[in-house]
Amino acid sequence: MKVRMRSQVAVEEIMARKRKLADDIEHKDIWIKGDMNLEEREKERVLRSEAKVKKKKRTEIEKKNFYWRVLDMRLKKWYLRKKEEVVEEARN
Known part of the structure; x- marks a missing residue:
């Protein structure tokens, strides 16, 4: 799935927090990568x-x-x- 964000600030905030998904058992199969x-x-x-x-x-x-x-x-x-x-x- 590709998601387009309206602001670069939102992108940077999401990218900074993406590692927390790895610790969450329910979301272990979700990966976030930059374009x-x-x-x-x-x-x-x-x-x-x-x-x-x-x-x-x-x-x-x-x-x-x-x-x-x-x-x-x-x-x-x-x-x-x-x-x-x-x-x-x-x-x-």
Whole structure:
């Protein structure tokens, strides 16, 4: 579905809050992405392809610590939180 907004302020506000959807179980399958031109879509496709290759090349130890993902049109290492860290954070 494509939604057109009347103001750029509304767009920026929605884009800033879109990550909260990932935390909401009822809306977990909803994704919000900004509009991209053909060149931007191609660049993102190439980056996703690179991320997929790098994910496959990880060692077993690396698989427990991080994975590769495309974020803000850049390829980034995304570190996984250890269960102990999550439990400790919940206690505080």
